[in-house]
Amino acid sequence: MVSKKVPKATLQRYPLYLKALRRLKKNGTTRIMSKELSSFVDIESTTIRRDFSFLGNLGKQGYGYDVDKLIEIFNAELGVDFDEKIILVGAGNLGRALMNYNKWDHVVGEIACAFDMDEAKAGVHFGIQVYPMTELEDKIPEGCHIAILTISHQVQKTVDRLVACGITGIVDFTHEHFLAPKGVAVKVVDVVSSIQELVFLTNSMESKAKKQKTE
Numbered sequence: 001m002v003s004k005k006v007p008k009a010t011l012q013r014y015p016l017y018l019k020a021l022r023r024l025k026k027n028g029t030t031r032i033m034s035k036e037l038s039s040f041v042d043i044e045s046t047t048i049r050r051d052f053s054f055l056g057n058l059g060k061q062g063y064g065y066d067v068d069k070l071i072e073i074f075n076a077e078l079g080v081d082f083d084e085k086i087i088l089v090g091a092g093n094l095g096r097a098l099m100n101y102n103k104w105d106h107v108v109g110e111i112a113c114a115f116d117m118d119e120a121k122a123g124v125h126f127g128i129q130v131y132p133m134t135e136l137e138d139k140i141p142e143g144c145h146i147a148i149l150t151i152s153h154q155v156q157k158t159v160d161r162l163v164a165c166g167i168t169g170i171v172d173f174t175h176e177h178f179l180a181p182k183g184v185a186v187k188v189v190d191v192v193s194s195i196q197e198l199v200f201l202t203n204s205m206e207s208k209a210k211k212q213k214t215e
């Protein structure tokens, strides 16, 4: 386990490192210096070394980091699993866009199958099997913990059903408020609130710049 308390900013950078390391491995790189990794991820090498130090004594001076070992440590320590079987619920416009993407750069696994309440959506889309919602309990892959929610109706009822099936992590694209029991993590993805935050940020930067001009 990660020994020291890892700062939030560091935790947020870990997936970037992991993604880069996976790519490097794919290209045949077996070891890497923090300076080289720095140009790859566009993060200062000192920051990289500090970030990695939370995971133990990983690198050797003059040798750098063993790519395989780093990937292994990220997997074990951070619980990241490339074979994570993710389900998607709601194969509409947004759901299908995600199914079409379904690459996730080999970082977090892939969408194993999808479900939709509309039986007409059943079938194979973008190589992913879509099942009618009535088959959720039968067809949910064994050991599946993560569900992407891109539905528009009966959100609470659906969440309750997913939780009963063993889902403990929900990526929520719906704009609906719902309750999840303790032990179930929900990550909201909302383009609208991101835009709102940006509008607020850009406005305050503009007024700050104007104020500085007049001073």
Ligand SMILES: NC(=O)c1ccc[n+]([C@@H]2O[C@H](COP(=O)([O-])OP(=O)(O)OC[C@H]3O[C@@H](n4cnc5c(N)ncnc54)[C@H](O)[C@@H]3O)[C@@H](O)[C@H]2O)c1
Pocket (backbone or CB within 6 Å): 089, 090, 091, 092, 093, 094, 095, 115, 116, 117, 118, 121, 133, 150, 151, 152, 153, 154, 155, 158, 172, 173, 174, 175, 189, 190, 191, 192
């Ligand atoms: N978070 C964001 O930034 C963002 C952006 C766009 C849309 N959305 C939201 O995402 C959701 C989907 O949007 P869309 O444009 O793809 O809609 P859509 O109508 O095209 O697709 C919704 C799909 O979900 C299915 N569905 C609805 N309720 C279901 C349920 N309880 N169980 C199983 N299947 C169900 C429908 O049959 C349909 O196929 C909506 O709630 C929308 O508000 C969020």
